[in-house]
Amino acid sequence: MSSRKIVILGGGTAGWMAANLIAKSWCDKDIHVGVVESPDIGIIGVGEGSTPQFKAFMDFIEVPESQWMPKCNATYKNGIRFVNWSTRAGFEQYSHPFPAQPDDYSAPAFFHNSFVRRKGIDLEGHPDPFFLATYLAEHAKAPIAAESFPFEINYGYHFDSGKLGMLLAEKAREFGVEHIQACVQDVRKNTDGTIAALICDKSREVCGDIFIDCSGFSSLLMQQHLQVGFESFENNLFNDSAVVLPTEQGESIASETVSVARKYGWSWHIPLTNRIGNGYVYSSKYCNKDQAETELRAALGLLDSEVEARHLSMKVGQVKEHWHKNCVAIGLSQGFIEPLEATALHIVQETVQSFIECYQEGEFTCQKQGKHNQMMSQRYQAIRDYIVAHYRVNSRTDTNYWRDNANNNSISRSLFNVLNVWVQGKNLSDELDRQDIDKYYPSVSWHCLLAGYGIYPEQHQLVAGNESANVHDINKIREYIRRCGLNFPDHSVQLARSSV
Ligand SMILES: Cc1cc2nc3c(=O)[nH]c(=O)nc-3n(C[C@H](O)[C@H](O)[C@H](O)COP(=O)(O)OP(=O)(O)OC[C@H]3O[C@@H](n4cnc5c(N)ncnc54)[C@H](O)[C@@H]3O)c2cc1C
Incomplete structure (x- = not known):
């Protein structure tokens, strides 16, 4: 392979995550990575919650928690608690937990109960008692188990995004990434319409083979210079x-x-x-x-x-092509789904990994961009649908906003089928599997959402469960989760420990 130059426009979280992942993945190749960042245009500076994927990112670039967490005022995240989205009695709040290996024992009981309850039998159908991460969050514990507890626990983080950006910039420079502080005013194109160079500060040119657009909502390269269209999600996600x-x-x-x-x-x-x-x-x-x-x-x-x-x-939606000619959009420049499940940095990571895979598979050319575009577009649609489900099943009636959301029929066929299967009391995991969408949000997440909102027959319609329906003793499950929880420290204690 001849040498390649990859130019990343933007020094927000997306730009620096991309720089680190690319430089580390191809450290044995003749690939030069540069980040061009304007000293005058700031970063968005929000984006402070992650999914467990972020741990994999930090592990990959070999930055231990003890190094980065104190510098970024970071804390541990066991999941997200949704409060007052549902008005159904007993379901006014619920948690969407990150998965933990001990749930392998308790989650089947939750699946069973929520299935049977949909058929009108009164079993515990709220997700909270069944999940270890929910217990840890309820008791302000950190998801870091004692060594004697040999099970895998997934968790995310909360952090200061400005400080995280600085730390990632430092790390990228260690990987040999060049940092160019300059404002891009124009681009020079080749005759085939690909980008040849970024033109900065009136005359300076930064040439490259591949340009990664991490310029934020302005989407300077992808949407402005290459005129790639935007698919708005405003019809089913109202927040802007x-x-x-x-x-x-x-x-x-x-x-x-x-x-x-x-x-x-x-x-x-x-x-x-x-x-x-x-x-x-x-x-x-x-x-x-x-x-x-x-x-x-x-x-x-x-x-x-x-x-x-x-x-x-906020501009909610996605670009019609995530990789067009020799430009790949990553971060807010490629699109945004509102931050309800804090998925943006997760998508950044997935996009960079997909680009790395496809560029390499196409022998360091743009041959495989179709594959990348298809994967990213499907991911956006699947995540959008999960977020839309929150709004569709809400039961608030206090404003037109909530009523319009609940009555909004502008939802995808995929989501329509998922919701139908649930209310008809059919097997939800089978439907997710049939649609092949459980790789984006697993069955347990969908079960937590729909059960957490209390999408069940009304309480007065339920009948008591007999022995054949009531196969799991909820008290034993609560006790099991409680005892697993004993292996975890208080969150504040753990944070003080890891900052030493
Ligand atoms: C309200 C809100 C809440 C959010 N919450 C979460 C969350 O909880 N979790 C999560 O994962 N994500 C969240 N996000 C998304 C997250 O903030 C972004 O995905 C993330 O910060 C990445 O942003 P970015 O790097 O794409 O863009 P930006 O941070 O906007 O960075 C853009 C960069 O491009 C540079 N630039 C722009 N134009 C030029 C130019 N002409 N020349 C040179 N440089 C230029 C700027 O200097 C800057 O460095 C949230 C977003 C919003 C709006």
Whole structure:
């Protein structure tokens, strides 16, 4: 292979994650990686919750938790708690837990109970008692087990995205990535329409073979210069704005993200070691900036506070091609699904890995871009559908926003079938398998969502379970989860330990 030059435009989390993954993966090849970043255009600076995938990323680039977590004010995340999305009695909140190996024993009981309850038999159908991560979150424990507990636990993190960016930039430079601080004003194209060079600061040219567009929502290369179209998701995901406000951290640090449904959207509450990051994601069609800020301030007890709020706009959807000519879009430039399940950095990682795989498979040419585009487009649609399901099954009636979401028929055929199978009392895992979508969100996630919202027959329609239906003793399951939980330290204690 002759030498290759890969130019990444943008030094946000997406740009630096891409730089690290590419430089580390191809450290034995003659590939030069450069990151061009404007010193004047800031990063979006939100994006503070991850999925367990982020641990795999840090492990891959060989940065231990003890090194990066204290520097980024990071905390552990066992999952996401959804509060007030459902008004159904007993189901006003639930947790979407990250998977843990001990769940292999308790999850089948949850699957069984939720199946039987859909048929009108009164068994415990709420997901919370069945999952270890939920127990850890409820008791503010860290997902780091004692050595004597030989089971795998998946977990994510919360972190300060600005500090994380700086740490990743430092690491990328160690991998030999060149850091160019310059503002891109134009591009020079080859006769076939591919990009030949970025033109910075009036005259400087940065040439390359492949250009990775990590320029954020502006999507400077992909959407502006190459004119690749955008598939908006606004018909089924209404939120297009956010307002962000930090609050002080208390003594006990939570080990989960909390998402609270509000009048025109929902607010996130993300615990870091030094503060709590809060933001209200809402639809500007239903409420204006001031209303949103006031509602969030009131909820946080900040009505009289001078803490400044940041307002953001979001463009929700995906580019029609994630890899076009010699340009690959990664991060906000490729698209965005609102942050309800904190999936954006997960998608960044998947996109970079897919690019690495396809570029290599195509012998370091663009031959396999069709495969990459198909994989990314399907991933976006599958994640979108899982997020849309939250809105579709909500039972709030307090504003038009929630009523319009619940009545919105602009949903994909795939999601329509998933919801139908659930309400008809059929086997949901079989349907996910049939559609081949459980690789994006596994069956347990879909079960937690639908059961967590209480999508069951009404309480008065349920009959008591007889012995043949009641095959799992819920008290034994609670006790099993509790005893597994004894192997885990308090979150604050673990954080203090890992910062030494
Ligand atoms: C409200 C909200 C909440 C979110 N919450 C989460 C979450 O909990 N979890 C999660 O995983 N994700 C979340 N995200 C998404 C996450 O913030 C982004 O995916 C992530 O920060 C990556 O952003 P980026 O690097 O693509 O873009 P940016 O951070 O915007 O970076 C763009 C970069 O491009 C550079 N640039 C732009 N134009 C030029 C130019 N002309 N010349 C040179 N450089 C240029 C800028 O200087 C900057 O370095 C959230 C997003 C929003 C909007």
